[in-house]
Amino acid sequence: MLKFPRPGTVKTRLVPALGAHRACELYCSLVRHTLTEVERFKASAEVAVEARLTDAPDEAAARAWLGGDIVIRDQDDGDLGQRMDRAVQVAFAEGAETVAVIGGDCPQLTDRHLASAFAALEQAEAVIGPAADGGYYLIGLRRPLPTLFRGVSWGGADVLAQTLANARAFAIEISQLATLRDLDVPDDLPLWTQTPVARAAGRGGVSVVIPTLNEQEQLPATLAAARREHPHEIIVTDGGSTDRTLEIARRHDALVLEGSAGRARQMNRGAAVATGEYLLFLHADTVLPAIYPSLVKTTLARPGVVGGAFRFAVSGEFLGRRLIERGTNWRARYRQLPYGDQGIFVRADTFAQLGGYADLPIMEDYEFVQRLRRFGRLALAPAAALTSGRRWRELGPLRTLLVNQLVILGYCLGVSPVRLADWYHRPRSWRTFRPTRPGNKVPVTTSLFPE
Numbered sequence: 001m002l003k004f005p006r007p008g009t010v011k012t013r014l015v016p017a018l019g020a021h022r023a024c025e026l027y028c029s030l031v032r033h034t035l036t037e038v039e040r041f042k043a044s045a046e047v048a049v050e051a052r053l054t055d056a057p058d059e060a061a062a063r064a065w066l067g068g069d070i071v072i073r074d075q076d077d078g079d080l081g082q083r084m085d086r087a088v089q090v091a092f093a094e095g096a097e098t099v100a101v102i103g104g105d106c107p108q109l110t111d112r113h114l115a116s117a118f119a120a121l122e123q124a125e126a127v128i129g130p131a132a133d134g135g136y137y138l139i140g141l142r143r144p145l146p147t148l149f150r151g152v153s154w155g156g157a158d159v160l161a162q163t164l165a166n167a168r169a170f171a172i173e174i175s176q177l178a179t180l181r182d183l184d185v186p187d188d189l190p191l192w193t194q195t196p197v198a199r200a201a202g203r204g205g206v207s208v209v210i211p212t213l214n215e216q217e218q219l220p221a222t223l224a225a226a227r228r229e230h231p232h233e234i235i236v237t238d239g240g241s242t243d244r245t246l247e248i249a250r251r252h253d254a255l256v257l258e259g260s261a262g263r264a265r266q267m268n269r270g271a272a273v274a275t276g277e278y279l280l281f282l283h284a285d286t287v288l289p290a291i292y293p294s295l296v297k298t299t300l301a302r303p304g305v306v307g308g309a310f311r312f313a314v315s316g317e318f319l320g321r322r323l324i325e326r327g328t329n330w331r332a333r334y335r336q337l338p339y340g341d342q343g344i345f346v347r348a349d350t351f352a353q354l355g356g357y358a359d360l361p362i363m364e365d366y367e368f369v370q371r372l373r374r375f376g377r378l379a380l381a382p383a384a385a386l387t388s389g390r391r392w393r394e395l396g397p398l399r400t401l402l403v404n405q406l407v408i409l410g411y412c413l414g415v416s417p418v419r420l421a422d423w424y425h426r427p428r429s430w431r432t433f434r435p436t437r438p439g440n441k442v443p444v445t446t447s448l449f450p451e
Contacts, residue, residue: 001075001084002031002104004056005065011105017186017256026192028065030183031104033197035070038102041111045118048096052087081149089144100127100140107191107198108180109137116177124175128163132181135159145172186257189273198275205232206293207276207348210254210284211266212236216244218285218388223252225287232276237266263340264357264364271351280345285390287315288343289383296345299381306376307346307369309338310385318389320397329380336378340365341387350375361421363411 003010007020010027018026038049050071056062062072073090075083084101091099098121100114113129117140120127126145129138134157139148147170152162167174183191192198208226212219219236226234236249239261249256259269267281278296282288289295289310299308312328314321332338344365354371357364372378392400403424410420 001052001080001087001101002066003027003054004062005031006055009055011184013185014183014189017189017258019250019253022253022255026183027105029197029201030107030192031066033107033195034102034104034109035066036197037109037111038114041114044111045115047118050091052083054083080154081152084139085144085146085149088141089146092144098140098142100138102129102138103182105184106131106137106180106182107195113138113177113180120175120177124173126167126172126174127177128160128174129177130160130179132179133157133184134161135182136163137180137182138177139163145170148172186273189257193273193275202232202275202348203277204297205276206278206280206296206345207232207271207274208234208280208282208288209267209270209274210234210236210282211239211263211270212241212245212249212284213239213261214241214243214245215284216241216248218390219245219248220252221287222282222284223249223254226282226292227252229288229291229293231280231293233274235270235274237270239263239266262359262361264359264361267364268356268359271348271356274348277348278345279348279351280343281340282343282385283341283387285388286341286343287386289381289385292343292381292383292385295381295383299379300345300347302377302379304377305379306350307344307372308379308381309342309344310381310383312338312342313384313386314389314392315386316389316393318393318397321389321392324392324397324401332378333380336373337366337369338378338380339369341385343385344369346372360417362407362417362424363420366408366411 005024005028007024008015011023014023014026041047042049050073051066052073052075053062054075059072066072076086078086087101088099098118100117102109117127117129117138121140121142125142126148127138127140128136131137136159148163148166150166152159164174181188181191183189208231210222223234234252234254235257236254237257237259238246238249239259246256246258255273257269257273259266271279278300280296292310295310296308299305309332312325312332314325332342338344354368358367360367369378395403407420407424411417
């Protein structure tokens with residue numbers, strides 16, 4: 001049971017995150033996934049397949065979308081239950097012994113579920129595949145059973161419960177398959193990354209993940225530079241912006257995810273829906289260099305390299321800028337300690353193996369790099385990412401450098417990251433760092449910026 005793909009009419013609950021065109025593209029990809037699994041099942045079973053389609057402008061458009069090897073029929077009128085019942089009735093009238101009806105948007109559906117459905121119909125009158133949202137992804141019948149489709153609130157959370165109630169009321173023996181999840185809302189997007197179709201589409205591609213929080217001033221330049229090199233996708237994962245950040249991200253055709261704030265959890269949220277073979281984590285105020293997708297791939301292709309970053313450069317002129325850039329690049333190259341404002345990149349499977357970023361309010365990049373180094377070397381790409389010099393100009397180079405080093409020192413001494421983050425984001429207050437490492441009773445006290 002399919003709907004002809006028109007932007008704005010399919011997967012509408014995904015439009016705020018993906019935009020109408022990308023949501024439509026995703027729907028088409030889901031249908032391809034479903035048809036692939038159906039064909040795989042068909043290769044080992046004697047079955048006929050037909051697509052019941054709605055909203056197609058004409059037969060030529062329907063055939064152009066679905067191809068020439070599948071029977072295509074119109075769904076006719078009525079609610080979803082009436083249309084499914086009509087399709088079932090016609091199939092049995094044309095000689096079918098068993099009939100299974102499925103949708104096209106369940107990324108977890110495989111040929112094994114189809115095989116299980118028809119196996120169940122050897123014993124039961126009907127079989128149903130429950131969906132986690134309260135509906136179902138499959139219903140199979142051994143004979144026409146119109147009562148199963150009546151009085152159901154289609155599209156609601158009680159579809160499965162009402163269908164099972166109908167079965168009980170008419171003493172219909174119904175078997176249940178494993179519960180699967182459809183892909184309807186942004187929280188479902190990680191399901192798509194596990195499908196063969198998504199993995200094939202993302203092979204060789206770079207997914208750029210940008211955590212944001214009120215970055216309307218810096219984000220346009222960041223997105224323009226990232227988009228210019230045609231990455232596989234750009235994912236903006238927002239932590240509750242109240243300015244024009246989300247509007248700007250959508251205008252630049254980024255996939256937009258909204259959720260709780262925290263750079264680590266925002267980056268993990270973006271990585272969970274990314275389908276590229278490579279992940280590039282980018283601060284919202286950092287501009288990527290030209291041909292960066294190629295640089296990511298060639299850097300990670302070096303023997304023994306498991307991760308990397310770009311050379312560090314700061315925008316604007318201020319005293320000590322060149323020295324800061326040289327020192328940062330020396331640390332990143334020879335100590336293999338790049339920071340997040342250099343654009344850390346890694347293979348998606350390596351990131352998954354590491355378990356992503358630790359959910360820390362600060363120092364998440366430092367902690368991640370430390371774990372990453374256990375798998376191999378980190379390398380610098382031969383081009384610079386230009387990060388905003390706003391903090392260096394606001395606090396001054398020496399003060400900014402001292403704050404950064406104190407945060408690192410505090411973290412290494414066992415100071416709570418929560419306390420470090422609170423002090424870092426409000427640097428003009430008096431703070432006392434008390435290391436939490438057992439046995440260390442000497443407080444580290446800083447009073448750099450009395451109010």
